[in-house]
Structures are given as C-alpha cells and as structure tokens.
Amino acid sequence: MSGKILIQQSGNSVVTDLGRTRGPRFGLPVNGALDQYSARAANILAGNLDNEPLIEVTALDFRMKAESDILIAVTGAPLTLTVGGRPSSQWEPISVRAGETISIRAINRGLRAYLAVHGSFEVPTLLGSCAPDTVVGFGLQLREGTELVTRRSVVPVRQPYFDLPLFRLGIERPDMGPQLLVDVTDGPDVEDFGESGELLFTSEYAVSGRSNHIGLRLGGQLPERTSSGEVLSRGVPVGAVEVPSREELLVLHRGRGVTAGYPVLAVVTSMGLDVLAQARPGDKVRFRKTTVGEATAAHRRSRAQLETLRESVNTVFGLLGIGCRPQWQDLTVAACS
Amino acid sequence: MSASVPTEIYESGDSALRVVALSSASEDNWLTVHRLADWLEDCGAEGLHGAVPTYDSVLVEFDPVLVSARQVRAFVKLGLLEIGSLAGEASAPREFDVPVVYGGIYGPDLERVAEYQGITTEEVIRLHTEKTYTVRCLGAPAGSPMMDGPAFPQPVPRLKDPRLSVPAGAVSVAGRQAVIAPAVAPGGWCVLGQTPLTVLNIRREPLVPYKPGDILRFRQIDAADFDKYVGQELEPRP
Known part of the structure; x- marks a missing residue:
C-alpha cells in the first residue's frame, strides 16, 4: 500500500538522489545529494536502495506531515528533530503514525540534512535521475502544500515501554565544522602552479557565503598559475580546485559546469566532497594531500561500513516484517541468539 | 586517422582520469578523444559513468568503489588500441x-x-x-x-x-x-x-x-x- 506526506514548511528542500551519472556526457552536471555518505545512510536506515529519491534539506527549518503510517530516517548535519512533538534521534529508523508532524529545526555545525522515507517517492526523472538541475529547469523544488506519494506505507512499529527508540544500529556519524580537514590529490595541472601549489597545504581557507552546490569559494593565500595562455575547454572533475581569480579559490562540487578552461590544481577526494557539502560560510578549511590509492581505500572502507549497516537493517526489518511479510517462522536458531 | 596519435593519461581525483591526445594535428586529436568516448560509452563496462570529450581531451568518470583508477587506465589503453585499428570515418554528419x-x-x-x-x-x-x-x-x-x-x-x-x-x-x-x-x-x-x-x-x-x-x-x-x-x-x- 502506498503512503503520503504533506510538506508544511519547505525551507530550502528538494527531492534528489545520488546524481545523474549519465549527465556529463550530455553537458549536464551530475548534481544529486551533496553529502553522499549521509544520503546513502538515510536510505539504508529507511530500508531503501542507496540511490532512491529522498529529501535534501539545506540550512533552513523544514516540516512535513505524515498522512499515512510511514517509516523515516534523518541523517546529515546535527539538528533538532521531533516527530509528533517527541524529540527523536537522527541516524536511526523512526516509525511515524499518520497525522504526526516531522520537524527539522536548527541545523547546526553542518549545512545539509537528509530525510529518507521507507518506500521512497514517485517523482519524475531525467536521464535516469530525479536530481534537480537548475540550469535546464528540471526537478522538484518542494513548497508548502506539496504532496509526495511514497511507494509503501509501514504499519506503526513502536517500543511499548517509555517510547524508547526501537533501533540502536550503531553507525559512524561524520565529523562536522567549524574546522574542516579535506583530502585532495594532485590535479592534472599541478605543474602549472610551480612551487606556489604548496600553499594549498600550508594555508587555512575560509568558506565564503557565495558558495553553493556548483562550487565553494574559499578565501586565503592563493597559489598562482605560472603558465600562461588560454587553456582549451576540458571536462573538469567534481572536486576540481581552481584559482580563477585573485580573490578566491574555487572548489567545484556536484553542480559544476561539465567543461571549463581553468587549470586544475588539485582534486578533492570523494570523501572530502562529503565534508565540503557540510561546510558553512565562515568555516575554516585545511587541505591535506593524499594519493588516489589511499583515497580509494578509505572510501571503500567507508562504504563497507554502510554495507554492514544495511545487513543489520535488513535483519531487524525482516524480524519486524517491515517491507516484507513477518518472518519469525523463518528464523534460524543462530539468528535469534 | 593514423593509429598512432600519442596520448597521455592524467589522474584527476579518485573518480576520474583525463586522457589528452598530443598530436600536432588538432583534427586527429579531436577524432581520437571522441572515438574513445564513443567506445567507452558503447562497451558499457561496470563502474564506468561516462566520458566527456572536448577538443583534445576526454574526462573519464567512474565509481571508485566498483572499479579502480588503475583498472580504468588499463581499459582506456585498450580502447585507444581498438579505435586506432578502426578503418574509415565516423558516420555522416547531420x-x-x-x-x-x-x-x-x-x-x-x-x-x-x-x-x-x-x-x-x-x-x-x-x-x-x-x-x-x-x-x-x-x-x-x-x-x-x-x-x-x-x-x-x-x-x-x-x-x-x-x-x-x-x-x-x-x-x-x-x-x-x-x-x-x-x-x-x-x-x-x-x-x-x-x-x-x-x-x-x-x-x-x-x-x-x-x-x-x-x-x-x-x-x-x-x-x-x-x-x-x-x-x-x-x-x-x-
């Protein structure tokens, strides 16, 4: 049976997923959840596939009402979460009864929160993704009164005693600001910057308020390009660190234009991009040099932890009959011990 | 196009490689990077997100959990060999x-x-x-x-x-x-x-x-x- 939610206060929120990976080929940025770890974790905790549509809430307060019984999970930046007026925990599945309001307030330390609903939403897609693309005018910007249909409803699951949280799944929560450490690897054009490229690792940078999903602008000591001449337009990776002006460093994020003509000094790692996704204006950033091999190993360890989490969630949900028939009768002795 | 357009492959973070064609003939470079991008697109290898070809370079994007930069590099080299042996020109332009x-x-x-x-x-x-x-x-x-x-x-x-x-x-x-x-x-x-x-x-x-x-x-x-x-x-x- 499908469920329904009603947006009561949209703040700055969109329905998104992990991004339009086929987009760059056609000149569209990948876009999608800026903090990919938190987005994946929210979906896993809600019993969804990693890439299913979920709500990204940026900076401002957000409120929605469950119009049927649903199951949700909220991850990302620390915030004040209440469900039906009760304080609730992030990074855990939460059972919500029809008529209850889910309220996200006072996002702090980080900038973005992720709210996944079990069964996800029916939303339009473009090139296989629902991620908004502001340039081509695609995507679902949530407004007060927007109704979203979830693909499944979930009968209420509640601790009978003291309303304690039902689930204690133990998941690593990312560290957040105001001092951020961001890993980068050498960019393909690092030699264009000569020795001044080292400034990237010895200076501290301040996140400018003119930062968004396209890129972050950082003030501080700037490496200087020693080469000259026009660079042919080239595909630029998400995470590219460029010095387009004398005022600021530019770090491209998932909304970046696919091609550009600036030399790429360094590239932020996949995990580093999650850190930057949570950077607030005024936060301080330090860059640390790593290698592609080390970055990939760390990224894979992090994803392996999410796989472990998925197994725990599947086991618990299976026992409770969430997303499937109750399976008490199928349990082996080992699983019960 | 001759089979011998020289290329260089640069690391571009943990999820992308930049392949640059280095011929003195810009037309050959352009053909090389676009044919490589088409080849990568057509082969549909797991973990490859896609390729962004421009004038003399192509950005190859991949999922670093499913495939490593080293594997993609080897794959790109295979693609360069394959397209080098393709005879004839691309399909008629519209x-x-x-x-x-x-x-x-x-x-x-x-x-x-x-x-x-x-x-x-x-x-x-x-x-x-x-x-x-x-x-x-x-x-x-x-x-x-x-x-x-x-x-x-x-x-x-x-x-x-x-x-x-x-x-x-x-x-x-x-x-x-x-x-x-x-x-x-x-x-x-x-x-x-x-x-x-x-x-x-x-x-x-x-x-x-x-x-x-x-x-x-x-x-x-x-x-x-x-x-x-x-x-x-x-x-x-x-």
Whole structure:
C-alpha cells in the first residue's frame, strides 16, 4: 500500500538522489545529494536502495506531515528533530503514525540534512535521475502544500515501554565544522602552479557565503598559475580546485559546469566532497594531500561500513516484517541468539 | 586517422582520469578523444559513468568503489588500441540551419565586437554566417554546441563583467570559439544575436538535437520574423 506526506514548511528542500551519472556526457552536471555518505545512510536506515529519491534539506527549518503510517530516517548535519512533538534521534529508523508532524529545526555545525522515507517517492526523472538541475529547469523544488506519494506505507512499529527508540544500529556519524580537514590529490595541472601549489597545504581557507552546490569559494593565500595562455575547454572533475581569480579559490562540487578552461590544481577526494557539502560560510578549511590509492581505500572502507549497516537493517526489518511479510517462522536458531 | 596519435593519461581525483591526445594535428586529436568516448560509452563496462570529450581531451568518470583508477587506465589503453585499428570515418554528419536575428536587443555585443575587430557589423555578420561549423563537443551549460569560431581578424575577448543571465538561443563568440546557449545561464561570451528556435527539450532524449561531428550554419533573419519561429525546435535538415 502506498503512503503520503504533506510538506508544511519547505525551507530550502528538494527531492534528489545520488546524481545523474549519465549527465556529463550530455553537458549536464551530475548534481544529486551533496553529502553522499549521509544520503546513502538515510536510505539504508529507511530500508531503501542507496540511490532512491529522498529529501535534501539545506540550512533552513523544514516540516512535513505524515498522512499515512510511514517509516523515516534523518541523517546529515546535527539538528533538532521531533516527530509528533517527541524529540527523536537522527541516524536511526523512526516509525511515524499518520497525522504526526516531522520537524527539522536548527541545523547546526553542518549545512545539509537528509530525510529518507521507507518506500521512497514517485517523482519524475531525467536521464535516469530525479536530481534537480537548475540550469535546464528540471526537478522538484518542494513548497508548502506539496504532496509526495511514497511507494509503501509501514504499519506503526513502536517500543511499548517509555517510547524508547526501537533501533540502536550503531553507525559512524561524520565529523562536522567549524574546522574542516579535506583530502585532495594532485590535479592534472599541478605543474602549472610551480612551487606556489604548496600553499594549498600550508594555508587555512575560509568558506565564503557565495558558495553553493556548483562550487565553494574559499578565501586565503592563493597559489598562482605560472603558465600562461588560454587553456582549451576540458571536462573538469567534481572536486576540481581552481584559482580563477585573485580573490578566491574555487572548489567545484556536484553542480559544476561539465567543461571549463581553468587549470586544475588539485582534486578533492570523494570523501572530502562529503565534508565540503557540510561546510558553512565562515568555516575554516585545511587541505591535506593524499594519493588516489589511499583515497580509494578509505572510501571503500567507508562504504563497507554502510554495507554492514544495511545487513543489520535488513535483519531487524525482516524480524519486524517491515517491507516484507513477518518472518519469525523463518528464523534460524543462530539468528535469534 | 593514423593509429598512432600519442596520448597521455592524467589522474584527476579518485573518480576520474583525463586522457589528452598530443598530436600536432588538432583534427586527429579531436577524432581520437571522441572515438574513445564513443567506445567507452558503447562497451558499457561496470563502474564506468561516462566520458566527456572536448577538443583534445576526454574526462573519464567512474565509481571508485566498483572499479579502480588503475583498472580504468588499463581499459582506456585498450580502447585507444581498438579505435586506432578502426578503418574509415565516423558516420555522416547531420546538418542544422540556425536562423538568427543579429544585433539590437538580440545581439547586444555585435557593435562592440565589430569595433574591436575594426570591421563593420555587416562584416561581422557576413563572417559569422558564411562559415560552416562543426560541433566539437557538448559543453556547459546544458549541452551547448561548442564550435570553432568565425574567421575574425582577432580572437574575441570575453566580457569584463559577465552577464548574470543570457537568454536561451543566444548566439555568442569568445576567443576563437562560437556557441549557441540552449538554456538561460550566466555568461561572459559576446552575444552577436539570438535564434528563436528551441534548442533544449528536457522531455526528449538526447536533450539537444545535435552531437559532436554534426554541422551547423547560421542564417540571418529579420527581427520582424523572430516570432514566426518561436516554439519551433532546432532539427536536422531532412
């Protein structure tokens, strides 16, 4: 049976997923959840596939009402979460009864929160993704009164005693600001910057308020390009660190234009991009040099932890009959011990 | 194209590689990176997100959890060998006619460009319309057709203060390049005119009708005729 939610206060929120990976080929940025770890974790905790549509809430307060019984999970930046007026925990599945309001307030330390609903939403897609693309005018910007249909409803699951949280799944929560450490690897054009490229690792940078999903602008000591001449337009990776002006460093994020003509000094790692996704204006950033091999190993360890989490969630949900028939009768002795 | 266009592969973070073709012949470089991108797209290897080819380079993006940078590098080398042994030219290009209203509110930089080049606005329009343009690559924003520019005496400097909003259909030049804007976006290129045709359609796949290798021609129309074309889509000549 499908469920329904009603947006009561949209703040700055969109329905998104992990991004339009086929987009760059056609000149569209990948876009999608800026903090990919938190987005994946929210979906896993809600019993969804990693890439299913979920709500990204940026900076401002957000409120929605469950119009049927649903199951949700909220991850990302620390915030004040209440469900039906009760304080609730992030990074855990939460059972919500029809008529209850889910309220996200006072996002702090980080900038973005992720709210996944079990069964996800029916939303339009473009090139296989629902991620908004502001340039081509695609995507679902949530407004007060927007109704979203979830693909499944979930009968209420509640601790009978003291309303304690039902689930204690133990998941690593990312560290957040105001001092951020961001890993980068050498960019393909690092030699264009000569020795001044080292400034990237010895200076501290301040996140400018003119930062968004396209890129972050950082003030501080700037490496200087020693080469000259026009660079042919080239595909630029998400995470590219460029010095387009004398005022600021530019770090491209998932909304970046696919091609550009600036030399790429360094590239932020996949995990580093999650850190930057949570950077607030005024936060301080330090860059640390790593290698592609080390970055990939760390990224894979992090994803392996999410796989472990998925197994725990599947086991618990299976026992409770969430997303499937109750399976008490199928349990082996080992699983019960 | 000979089989021996030299290439170099650069790390570009943990999820991408940049492959650069290093021939002195720019046409060979362009063919190499586009054929490589097509080959990578067609083989559908697990973990490969796609390839973004431009003039002399292609950005290959991948999922570092499913496939490593080293594996993708080996795969790219295989692709370069395979395309090197392909005989013949690419499929026949399609041709597009693009009606353009030059100058005035449609082309606010026409006079500036003429003045900088030391020629008349009529001369700018003549040079812009007499050339046959090959779409070199799809760029930002929104799959813009990036093309080699008209034979102006000088490269065209970008605007000192980029516009916050350039309308869809804007026909612009900068440096030695030419482009049409498929969607409204900020821009620092000099706008010579505007086509009334719709270039981008997000309810259709692909979203833009041309692809690299296709041919475009610009044709001057009167401002009075602009509205006659509004609502029509840019389509290849039959």
